[in-house]
Amino acid sequence: MSPTIEGRELFTSGEVRERAGITYRQLDYWISVGLIWPYLPAHGSGSRVLFDHEDLAWIEAISDLTAAGVLPERIKGAKGDPQGFADALQAAAARFAAAAPAWFSEDEKVRQHA
16 A cells, blocks of 8 residues: 555655656666655655656656657756647657658658658
8 A cells, every 4th residue: 555645645666657757766866866845755774755646647757758758858858848748749749740751651652742
């Protein structure tokens, strides 16, 4: 059972890694570069880092974005304007979807006119 503080369910780093499908190194790196701020950071050797539901949702989003090729530095800049970042990603995805059929076509003539 996950620990709770002030009625807030918290997750250990192991639980977060399992739910988000990421490695220890990914999570550690994201914390070290300030991409993630745990709800309860570690204080000293042997202490646990704990995350809340908001942290978990953000970590899952970061995992999805990095899997799609978005650099962590770009994601970090988006945290201040998540809607703007989401809109930019949606526009980029639409451009990709429109260009992809021609780009991945086996027919060179189709590619030249895309």
